[in-house]
Amino acid sequence: MSKRVGLEASFAAAEAARMANVDVIAAYPITPQTHIPERLAEMVANGELEAAYIPVESEHSALSACLGSAAVGARTFTATAGQGLELMHEVVYVASSMRYPIVMTVCNRALSAPLSVWGDHSDAMAVRDTGWIQVFCQNNQEAFDMTLWAFRVGEDSRVLLPVMVHFDGFSLSHVTEPVILPEQEEVDRFLPKFQYAFALNPDKPMTHGAFGPPDIYSETKVAQEVALRKSKGVILQGWQEFGDVFGRYYDPVESYKIEGAKLLLLTMGSFSETAKAAIDTKKDSGESVGLINLRLWRPFPFEELRQAVKDAETLVVFDRCISFGGPVGPVCSEVRSALYNEKKRPAVVSFIGGLGGRDVSVKDFEYVIDRGREVAQKGSKELFEMVGIRGQVTGIRG
Amino acid sequence: MAKKKPKTVSDLTWKDLEVGNIVKEAGGASARKTGDWRTERPVLDKEKCTKCALCWLYCPDAAIKPTEEGYYEADLDYCKGCGICANICPVGAITMTQEEEQ
Structure with a gap:
């Protein structure tokens, strides 16, 4: 039986990452995202979640560590907000163009200056064109649901793209609302294991991140653009399957x-x-x-x-x-x-x-x-x- | 439609690319001449060379290869002219020479 509990969106996202049984979390704490890495670090320390928690010195390093994690086929999660997303900006592009299905929560926060830790969508709009699949959550239930769904869609072998799950800093991240948490068995039914055909493996060497001279760069960008647009089919299928398992159906609009x-x-x-x-x-x-x-x-x-x-x-x-x-x-x-x-x-x-x-x-x-x-x-x-x-x-x- | 296997990067269409532009075979760079932007080349003085192999060991691009006589010489198809071999050579047998002077 699923259960109805009071959770802020940050804890809902952390709970979804736990139930998705993530392998690697690399995140740097920043208001208003702090509760997510805090809660996940606690879960790893307590043995509630068997995962590697990589403490890093910045958001740039957080997402860089995630690249390496995804490259070996590990289920990978991170979270950030506002200035943190700005600091990881160049790596945000690398994740999508190397087609690594990292899931990242963004607790939307205004950008400096003046310094503001509070919410708006300036951070999200600054990464609009980075090639990630991106969704916006309306409430804490969606924060949980979209996080689970993000793994399902991003890791699909027909997609292989990172997914950004946006929810508003403070007004969702720090506000407790009722959230329906499913049974682990239901989550496992919805979310298959991540099977990455191109995982780095010393026994079968290959090159990730090769150089792109002018005679090939444009072709790589076309392939990336078509892949993102084509992901729509799996996005819709993912929401349909989500509804079939959990009873909540979602639409793009x-x-x-x-x-x-x-x-x-x-x-x-x-x-x-x-x-x-x-x-x-x-x-x-x-x-x-x-x-x-x-x-x-x-x-x-x-x-x-x-x-x-x-x-x-x-x-x-x-x-x-x-x-x-x-x-x-x-x-x-x-x-x-x-x-x-x-x-x-x-x-x-x-x-x-x-x-x-x-x-x-x-x-x-x-x-x-x-x-x-x-x-x-x-x-x-x-x-x-x-x-x-x-x-x-x-x-x-x- | 029968498709010939593309030979160079310039023959690839966007549809030929692997997901994330992964290169599935290791050592793919050996199929392309990668030394064409070199400005200086290492020139070996065999009189001075002691065949110690330090240049071979230090070359960051595995471009120095043993010859039949037991010397070590740069394969100019791949050598980028970085000069590490000349710098590491204990007897000064390698001199970096401007390409234009060749």
Whole structure:
């Protein structure tokens, strides 16, 4: 029997890594991710988990150690946040281009300066193009579920790509919620052993990480790009199988009350649950609104997004990151681009808020819906609008 | 479609690449001449050479090979001209010489 326990998302992720029976953990503690390596180190020390815990001197080393671990075919886990993800940045690219299925939790955190340990999506957006499969969790149950699922998908011989599981720092990482933990037998049924055909082995020498001169580099990048896009099939299959075993089914694009809605709000991560409450309030007062929670970030779910918004007049996208000097929020930019060639598409309006841990309330989302509708109808001089900023924001012009 | 086995990297399409660009056979570099960017080459003075084999031992690229007469000479298809052999030679039998002067 599965059991319902109170866990913060950090402990849920650590528990998922334990139940996945990881072989190697290499991580460097950083707020708000600290509880994950702390808990896993404790499990290894207590004998609850038979794994190698590699203490390292930085995030760059953490992910580098993970490369070596994955190269010999070990199930490998790490976690980081904010500045830590920035420090490992160059290795983030190496993991995906060498096709090592490392699973990494990112407890989303704002980037310095000014120093902030609190949440937003700046760290995630900075690794947008690194070639990892990436998902955003809405709550602590998803933090557990996506971590398990990430091993299943990344290690699939048809995929062999690293997976980043994002959840919001503090608002999920440090908040206790009910989480349903499955039986080990169920996890084992869902998650086969990692069998890596190219594992480094002194008895059968081969080269990992060969040099790529100009006459081959472009071909390697095409192969990598096609592999990431093709992983979509296994991603969907993984969620289907997850649902069949655990009873919770997931989609790349989650729709909430979008049937017939004229205005749709699009959010990612834990803000989606707050936004759902705003949708409920608006619906109760007779407004035609719905919510889209973008769960799968890479590979981008073009088809599902187009399908979900095809009948809407307005699509309001809420970002938790500024793309400095760019068109709109980074998520909005991609959403708008994904819809650009559609004959019938909604007006896409960009809002940015919730930076560096700033709270965005149900009331704020109600405002975003009202103001978004107004901008779609009357237009605005600004490329995007900020939510909850003191002082009128002007000068964001294209 | 019958496919000829590609011989050089330039013949490979993106579909020919192994996952993660792994090279499954060991020692693949020997199939390519890797010394073409050398600027200096080691030249051996056989009068001075004592056949001690230190150059062979220290060459980081296994480019120095024993000859039939028992000397050790660099295989210029692979030698990168790093000069370690010249530096390690206890009797000064190896001189690094500019490629242009050859």
